Each structure stands twice: as C-alpha cells, then as structure tokens.
Amino acid sequence: MTMPNLALWRWRSAIAGLGMMATTASAELKMNLPEPVSPLTAEIFDLHMLTTTVATIIMVVVIVLVGVTIFRFRKSKGYEADQDFNDSRFGTWGWILVPVVVLGIDLSIAGPGTKTLNNVETFEEADLTLKVIGSQWKWTYEYLDQDIRFVSTLNNEDLSSEGYLREVDNPVVLPTHQRIRFLHTASDVLHNWWVPAVAPKKDSIPGYINETWTIIEKEGTYYGQCAELCGTRHAYMPIVVKAVSEQEFAQWVAEQKQQKAAQMAEASADKQWSMAELMARGESIYNQSCAACHQAAGTGLPGVFPALKGSTVATGPVAEHLNIVINGKPGTAMAAWGGQLNDLEIAALITYERNAWDNNTGDRVQPADVKAAR
Incomplete structure (x- = not known):
C-alpha cells in the first residue's frame, strides 16, 4: 500500500468511525x-x-x-x-x-x-386536586381530597444506570380518565413542575398559587423535571408520574391511609426509642430530605449551606436544634419541617445529626420531646 493510499484509507476509517458514533448517538437522542x-x-x-x-x-x-x-x-x-x-x-x-x-x-x-x-386557562370542576410544592430540591405532594402528603426526591445518581437523575423515591400516582387539577406553589424560590406528556408547565411561585389541569388517557410512567432554574442542584429535581387505572388508584389511596395511620400511631406511642433505632431511622430521613443541601457527610456547601458537622446547632442546646428543624429559619433556604415530618421522624433526624460525623453529643431525642417543642 502506497503512502497516499494509506492516508486515504485512514481518512475513510476515521469518517466511518465518526459516522457510526453519530448513528449511535442519534439513536439515543430524543429530539x-x-x-x-x-x-x-x-x-x-x-x-x-x-x-x-x-x-x-x-x-x-x-x-x-x-x-x-x-x-x-x-x-x-x-x-x-x-x-x-x-x-x-x-x-x-x-x-x-x-x-x-x-x-x-x-x-x-x-x-x-x-x-x-x-x-x-380553562378551569372546571376536577375529580382530583393535587397540590405541588417545590422546594430546594424536592417536591412535596398533597392530595387534598384524600388527605395524603409525601415528599419526593431524587434517588438515582448512578451515572451507569439507565434511570440516572430520573428516578425518585416516591412517584406521583394519578388515575387515568379523570380531570386532575394541579395547584402549584413553592416554599423558597421559583420552581416549575413540568411533565411534558402529562401537563403544561407553569411557574411555582412562593406565596402564590398557579393552576393547571390534565386528563391522562393512557396508563404508564412519565418523566419530567423542574423547568425553572432554582439553584445549584436544579438538575436534581426529577418528577415521575405513574398513571394507573381508577381501581388501582383507589387501592393505592387505601394503602397510603393505612400506612399513615400506622406511622401516626407509632410516632405518638410512649415507647422510648433506643439510640440504634433512632440513628438508623434518622440516617434514612437525613439522606432523603437534608443531604442535598448539607451533604451526606454533613459538610454543607461553603458559602451556600452551612455544615452540620461540628456546628453550633448540631452540638449546642437541643431546644435550639428542635426549633430550627421544626420552624425553619426565615430568610434562608432552611425550610420548616414541622409540617412535613411527624414527631418520631424529627426525633430520629435530630438524634442522627447530633451523633453523626463525630458530633458524638450522646443526646437521644424522643418523640415526646418533639411534641413538647411544637
């Protein structure tokens, strides 16, 4: 093979390789x-x-x-x-x-x-009303007619996974063939709840209620994302909607109510929880609700979110720690968790924060302490 032919062969190989890469990429890219x-x-x-x-x-x-x-x-x-x-x-x-x-x-x-x-902008009588609250960086859902409330956060940051940055711990479950009203608001900054296949997007504004609606005609799982730049972890606010039949939705509602009743009974019990029980439960709640800001190791984000490791809050008086978790801190991104977590969950969370990352205060907060502080 002469040198000119070798160079031509190399150029053709390179172009063919780029073509194969482009074909593979376009097959995966949703335009x-x-x-x-x-x-x-x-x-x-x-x-x-x-x-x-x-x-x-x-x-x-x-x-x-x-x-x-x-x-x-x-x-x-x-x-x-x-x-x-x-x-x-x-x-x-x-x-x-x-x-x-x-x-x-x-x-x-x-x-x-x-x-x-x-x-x-057509607002008619709805079969189901869902209040959607955007927060940094999670969604809180309230089914107003069913008295169901839960928090949904990202639970897949594995780069090699197919559901990378798309899966959540608690998806929204909605019935098909019913008119659903969405009430949008936010607790801190602007957010935007958008699932393109299901409903139009509209800003979630603190202190204000926006409204959209939908009638889902096909069962399935649909994905969305916060469509308003809301902070450093804006890309980590996915939305997952599971559309099910009306019978399945009714069954899901019954299960959620049973689960809530059991949790409330557990939280209101006079049981004295051990340190191991509180730490295990508290770690799970912290990773779900707090780690996005304060980081899994409690180090926070310098200049943005304070560290809990060695902080005056996590190692100082328990009463002050309870107050800031229950009531939040005005003027900051620290939300009030008193309405989102029950007494046992807050007790476990504070116990974990006061004893993790070498804080080692030895404090063991009980649900009764939380109840008294509310």
Missing part, C-alpha cells in the same frame, strides 16, 4: 417532545409541530435564497450592488409582500395558539 397522553398536551404538541414546521420551511427558503444570491451575484462575476433597488418595481413590491407573508404566517399560528392557551 422531540415525548408522546402526549392528555388532550391538552396533545394540543401543545400539535402547536409545537406546527411552529417547528413553519420555522423549518422559512429557514430552508432563506438559506436557499441567500445561497443562490451569493453564488449568482458574487463580485468575482462582476456584479455590483444595485443602488436603486428600493425604487425598482421588485424592491417596492418586495417591501409590501414580505410583511404580508410574515403576517399571514403569524396569523396561521395565532389561531391554534390562542385556542390552546384558552384551554390551558
């Missing part, structure tokens, strides 16, 4: 919105496809015209700029027809766009 499973998201998807199609046609036409113009009227062929273009018939009609065409395109999109926006 469009997910398949809609509700009438409202289907309208949004159709509007998205309409605007994308129109924009693509305009782009192709403009590129072709610019390319032809550059090629045919290039300086090397002796062409010079027309100094009287605006006074010519073509120039005059061009300035008239181009705005008319653009206005026609805008009106062709404005019609279905207005209809879709009106439907987004």
Whole structure:
C-alpha cells in the first residue's frame, strides 16, 4: 500500500468511525417532545409541530435564497450592488409582500395558539386536586381530597444506570380518565413542575398559587423535571408520574391511609426509642430530605449551606436544634419541617445529626420531646 493510499484509507476509517458514533448517538437522542397522553398536551404538541414546521420551511427558503444570491451575484462575476433597488418595481413590491407573508404566517399560528392557551386557562370542576410544592430540591405532594402528603426526591445518581437523575423515591400516582387539577406553589424560590406528556408547565411561585389541569388517557410512567432554574442542584429535581387505572388508584389511596395511620400511631406511642433505632431511622430521613443541601457527610456547601458537622446547632442546646428543624429559619433556604415530618421522624433526624460525623453529643431525642417543642 502506497503512502497516499494509506492516508486515504485512514481518512475513510476515521469518517466511518465518526459516522457510526453519530448513528449511535442519534439513536439515543430524543429530539422531540415525548408522546402526549392528555388532550391538552396533545394540543401543545400539535402547536409545537406546527411552529417547528413553519420555522423549518422559512429557514430552508432563506438559506436557499441567500445561497443562490451569493453564488449568482458574487463580485468575482462582476456584479455590483444595485443602488436603486428600493425604487425598482421588485424592491417596492418586495417591501409590501414580505410583511404580508410574515403576517399571514403569524396569523396561521395565532389561531391554534390562542385556542390552546384558552384551554390551558380553562378551569372546571376536577375529580382530583393535587397540590405541588417545590422546594430546594424536592417536591412535596398533597392530595387534598384524600388527605395524603409525601415528599419526593431524587434517588438515582448512578451515572451507569439507565434511570440516572430520573428516578425518585416516591412517584406521583394519578388515575387515568379523570380531570386532575394541579395547584402549584413553592416554599423558597421559583420552581416549575413540568411533565411534558402529562401537563403544561407553569411557574411555582412562593406565596402564590398557579393552576393547571390534565386528563391522562393512557396508563404508564412519565418523566419530567423542574423547568425553572432554582439553584445549584436544579438538575436534581426529577418528577415521575405513574398513571394507573381508577381501581388501582383507589387501592393505592387505601394503602397510603393505612400506612399513615400506622406511622401516626407509632410516632405518638410512649415507647422510648433506643439510640440504634433512632440513628438508623434518622440516617434514612437525613439522606432523603437534608443531604442535598448539607451533604451526606454533613459538610454543607461553603458559602451556600452551612455544615452540620461540628456546628453550633448540631452540638449546642437541643431546644435550639428542635426549633430550627421544626420552624425553619426565615430568610434562608432552611425550610420548616414541622409540617412535613411527624414527631418520631424529627426525633430520629435530630438524634442522627447530633451523633453523626463525630458530633458524638450522646443526646437521644424522643418523640415526646418533639411534641413538647411544637
């Protein structure tokens, strides 16, 4: 093989390799919105496809015209700029027809766009109301009619896993073929609960309630993400919605109520919990609810979130520790956990924080201590 042929062979091999990589990447890359499973998201998807199609046609036409113009009227062929273009018939009609065409395109999109926006803002009687509260960096869900409340956080940060940054510990369970009202708010900064296949996105604003709705027509698991930049771990606020039949949803509600009753009975019992029991339960609660800010090792994020390891809160008076966990700290990202955790959970959490990471205070907080501090 001669040197020129060898070089050509190497170039062909490189190009072929890049082509294979591009094919593999494109097979994995989802370039469009997910398949809609509700009438409202289907309208949004159709509007998205309409605007994308129109924009693509305009782009192709403009590129072709610019390319032809550059090629045919290039300086090397002796062409010079027309100094009287605006006074010519073509120039005059061009300035008239181009705005008319653009206005026609805008009106062709404005019609279905207005209809879709009106439907987004249509509020009718719902079969189920779900309050969604965004916090750094978790979602709290309240089923207002079923008296169910839970926190949902990321539970998959394994880079090699298929569900990397997408799976949560507590997915939202919703029934199909029922009108569902979403009430959106936030406890700290702006968030945005968005599951493209299920419901339109709308900002979650502290101290304000926004509303959206959906009717899910197909059972399945659907994924979403916080769509508003909310802080350093914005990418770690996934959403998982499990759409099930109405019978399965009723069964799930019954199970959640039984579980809540058992937890409340356990938390209100006069049992004296051992250090080992409190530490095990507290570690689980800390990793689920607190580690995103204060880190798994209790080191915090310098300049953003304080460390608990060796801190004056975790090693100081128990009463102050209880107060900040139950009531939060105004003006900071420290939320009030008194309404989200029961007495036993708060007792276990504080016991863990006061004895983990070499804090070793030896303090053992009981549910009765939490009850007295509320």
